[in-house]
Amino acid sequence: MKPVDEMDEMLRRAGARWRADQRGPAEPDVAFVVSGGRKRRRWVSALAAASVAVVAAGVLAVAPGDVPAANGVAASVDQGEAGPRNRPGMAGTDRAPSADGPGAGVGGVANEGLLVGVGDLVRVSGRVIGVPGKVPVYCAPLAVPVVGYAKGQEPAPSCPAGYAVALYGADLDRIAGVTTVKGVRIGDATFTGIWRGRSIDVREQSAMVAPKPEALPELPCAAPEGGWRPEPSNVSSPAVNAFLAAHAGQAYGPVIYYPYGTSRGAPVVTMVGVAHGDLGAFRDAFEKVYSGNLCVAPVLMSRADDERVSNALASTVNAKGLGIYASSGAGMTGGPASVSMIAYTEQVKSALTPIGLGLIRVEPQVVPVR
Template identity: 30%
Template sequence: MGMGRLRPIVLALALAAFPLAACADAPARPEAPASPSSASSASPAGSAEAGDLVVRDGDTVEASGRVVIVPGRPTRFCAPAPTTLEGTIGGPPKRCDMGVDLDGFDARKLGPDGRALLRGTLRGGVLHVSAQGPARPEPVPTFDWQVPCPAPAGGWKNGDRPDDNGLHELVYDEHPEWYRDLRVTYPDGEPGSSTDGPQPRTVFVVEIVTADHDAAERAVRSRYTGNICIVVSPGAKSLADQQRDLERVQDVADPLMQDPANGVYELSGGDRVELSMVVLTPQLNDRLAPVRELITANPWLRRVT
């Protein structure tokens, strides 16, 4: 089954000059009761039903992000979109396309990094601020380095990792319907960042979903002579299943991403396709109805209950 080299896919709306990396935030708990509370961020993306995330005009919402203040323009609150800020590279931003205008924001309380945690009433596309505080800290990525298989007789092999091109071709190009995404793990613990000296031992985790897992395992071992951990996951979505779901969602999401007014700025594949957006309005929720069972909505502005 030749489907091209499949990988977890992230599609983002890019509008011009340079990336909005400085605006990236993720839900977390604010620290002070005087600041906006953690009520709207208690549920991570995907743990709530879509109906719980829908924001209607007049609802109270909360988010953390960058505030852009330019004389003569409305103060702007930026979503963590990998889009663009208008401005000079290396200089202060002048506006952001993915976000909302602010009313009642106290610029004297804005930290030197230009970010804040805000709560207020969303009405007519404007956030009327009722409370503000320090922005949430950016999350630190974590990884599971552990091998989910016992070591084989004689232990894991030492030495440089063999050429894995054949393994990748098998999994991603030839039989994506048999496998899930490859993972690299480290039996000796989390590797350091140094490239000097002996490199840590690595183990490829190959997750098989096809019923004929013996044939799928033989194919893997014929293509790769290094350390392999086989995990059998009957009923799980294969790479091919994930790709089909992603294509169905793209048919609905791509037109939304072409118009910044919809606020949909990122799509990433997986067992459920994650759609990131400024706010999940009732209108946007209705437009996503044809693929609702395939997606996890990840709105930036969350309703406070």
């Protein structure tokens, strides 16, 4: 046997041993469900990407959580007695949250408290970069490619001008853990001061406040009496796919939940959100083609809404002067979509208004101090 053949055989055997040691996938086979579907155009930070279990073909898989549903969008669950329109496995309201008007809806209401203007007292927390002879800058948490530089060959830290905030009065000598690479100092801290429209007159500085991890939402439906039961689902069937495609303007999902964990044989629940129309009527129609554990809940956006908003937000990421560096779609709860930026200013608000502020949650780095 030739040496190259021996190496191939060793790799083949090692691969076989590795595969044999892996745990089997949880039911159902979500990989089959999500294969070959529509692609989502998303540019997200590493933190946001890590919070999504599966996003493809319009199907989401969500691991069990122990916190309330994010943003309160899909958390309207009636734990009481089920009525004609509030059966087990259906959230207890017939109407989805309203997002009518430029500032209405879940996103628009929350966003208003994050607006900053020149002269406002603000706070920012994160990475600061100090280039010799220049004013230190805060730099947004941009997604960066992972490159394995040899020791001593890594480039000096830098920040694109469109995503940097000058910190007048910042003192890097007071920041614990500051390091120096190629003469450039980098560290992490929190700065409070007066917003000047892409710079801050620093009044106070302190240790960095670590961002809180984004928790996964709970299943927004009460379990039936006796709990969810292990049973097969036809969520990947042509009939279900065709039904949801035909109702793309009304419904969102499906989202796959594992309410009792992801072990083999554990119950799996399919959640379908309804953004427009009556939940009970939608469920009655959907159950004619779907079989398996089902949760029908109100959501903010339908598939069509999400597609429109996601495409519109993708173009704002590259808009010069806005300081927007990441956006994502409706995610696990059916909305709102999220947009990450340096600061939520009137200029940014004007750019997002045509998309629908009620469908968007802004996530600025520079926040007002009230």
